[in-house]
Amino acid sequence: MSLTDKAIERIRELVRSGVLPPGSKLPPEPELAAQLGLSRNLAREAVKALAVARVLEVRRGDGTYVTSLQPSLLLEGLSGAVELLQIDPGALLDLAEVRRLLEPAATALAATRISDAGLTEVERHLEAMREARDDVERFNVHDAAFHRAVVAATGNESLLTLLEGVSGRTLRARVLRGTVDAEAAAQTLADHEAIFAALANRDAALCQAAALLHVSNTEQWLRQHLESSGHRREDPAE
Incomplete structure (x- = not known):
């Protein structure tokens, strides 16, 4: 030292x-x-x-x-570090895995804590996504805001900051998906509809399942896209 x-x-x-x-x-x-x-x-x-x-x-x-x-202050540098990690396709997949591990659990927790006002905020971004289906950038802005509103409903600032640092930086990947995959908006919207319906019912188990399906769909698309682009992830066991 x-x-x-x-x-x-x-x-x-x-x-x-x-x-x-x-x-x-x-x-x-x-x-x-x-x-x-x-x-x-x-x-x-x-x-x-x-x-x-x-x-x-x-x-x-x-x-x-x-x-x-405050966590939002001390963890502020995380998003900048994650931005640099995206240079490496393998690191981008790592971030997708982290999101898959954290976000479903956070969504389940939100179901037990979300207020009526919080639910209205989530629905507002869902409606904006419906209206922006043909505008990739605007669609993805409200996609990210939808997830932020869900996690914010947990009242856990540390969790919100961590997921903002990770999933907020995968926005570029979601924009890319919307650009090259014409069916992406429809699938993403359907996933978000399912998450919102589970939240509205305050069903934690269903929220976790719906969020897991959504982030897994995004992660799987990202893996396939990177592999088709020649970025094959090395298997540690090889």
Whole structure:
């Protein structure tokens, strides 16, 4: 571990232990460095790194503060990392697998928690998808918003942020599917109709099954498309 990494870890420990709770102001740089037994340069580098990670916020002319530490803030960098992962077709398939593992369970949980207002929001995006069947980009925007509204209904911000980072970045794959597959919109719409019907009935088991079928359909299409394009995934057992 480098000296900078050690400095970062020491400040993290102050946050984890509650010495520096969310929203609190850090001591001035000389005092912080002395408190941690570090040089001012190391303390400054550690603060910069933690600001990038959204653990700290540097307010020019005011000082440095611990952020709210909300999941949506701390996991903000996930979507950017996932965007880069899409360069590798194999990594894109990995992301599809992650979505298949998480989204059906999240949809089942949403069925037990969704409010009438939440259900109305999901239905609004479903109706927009119906109206945009011939507009691939608009259709896919509401496709993504439909899933976001479903997961948001769980009230679990960490789960929402994780799935936004993963499935939100597969939007490009869904747009591609809509471009090359004329039947994709009809199939996707049918899948979403089934998910909404299960949600409306607050049927968790049916929600999970409908969501699993939907994400599995998308994943299977992606696998076939990549293979036909010459991107065959290596089998670890080979």
